[in-house]
Amino acid sequence: MTESSTRPRVAVIAAYNEDRFIGSVVIKTRRHVDHVIVIDDGSTDDTARVAEEAGALVLRHAENRGKAQAINTGLNKARELKARVTVLLDADGQHNPDEIPALIAPILEGSADVVVGSRFLGVRSHIPIWRIFGQHALTLATNVASGIMLTDSQSGYRALSNKALEAIRFRPNGGFSMESEMQFLIQQHRLAVEEVPVRVVYAEKPKRNPFTHGLQVLNGIITMVSQNRPLFFFGVPGLLGLLSGLILGLIVVQRYHAYQTLAVGYALISIMLFIVGVQTLFTGIVLHSIRAFLSDKRE
Ligand SMILES: Nc1nc2c(ncn2[C@@H]2O[C@H](COP(=O)(O)OP(=O)(O)OP(=O)(O)O)[C@@H](O)[C@H]2O)c(=O)[nH]1
Ligand SMILES: [Mg+2]
Structure with a gap:
């Protein structure tokens, strides 16, 4: 047996006030992995106790720090356990743990570092139409901004190889844009990504206002693109301004x-467009060079 085949399969589940669902999610997930890690993010209900009784290793945040931080805590533990493959899934029963084998297959075969469970690839789930619209809008924004093309950028059902596990650490204040952030990290670390169709269940009303939630994700995408791809973020509008001025x-x-x-x-408008365009374009070039310089120093 090779060393990598003896390494454990680990599931990481971020949970916030999910005591109604977490028990069955943990039990069903345990059938397919060696360790289930639940990060209880300052829940005020019985999430931690139920998860523990169902057989999960529970890590607790004393207060609510958001999904991205909770997943960071879980990934740290998965690194400690030297996971061969790490599955991320939701705690509210929307993901079916019986799909884990299909999700991790490309990683075990060595063809992918990140596998995204896509809700829009062949298999049809009953998803409210306004949700589909919002999801596609965020996917379009994330795809264009990151340069990595997926059919479902917002899916929380994912699997990571050992290489991806080493590379992926979310910004502490990333909150709910962590799925989009992963797409930037895939691009940055040149990780091989594949999508696998999954079926989701939306039996309940959304817990957060979907519109505000969508805007928060969009805000996260804009921040990431300005930091990670400044040449694209400043260069494209700069070039457009410059050309329209001309x-x-x-x-x-x-x-x-x-x-x-x-x-x-x-x-006067033409001169103004030209000047602002040139300045914006140069801002992009300067930030791009600084970024390249800093990442050279880090290597
Ligand atoms: N750690 C942590 N996890 C959270 C928090 N809010 C939600 N989660 C978890 O993140 C996962 C996805 O959150 P949801 O609120 O279900 O998001 P969603 O699936 O996009 O939206 P819904 O349709 O309302 O379910 C679930 O497992 C939640 O328990 C939080 O503040 N901290
Ligand atoms: Mg959910």
């Missing part, structure tokens, strides 16, 4: 030749 300037010159009158207003 085009408007050419129109002003053409009209001056035709009518011998200077369209002063348009001329």
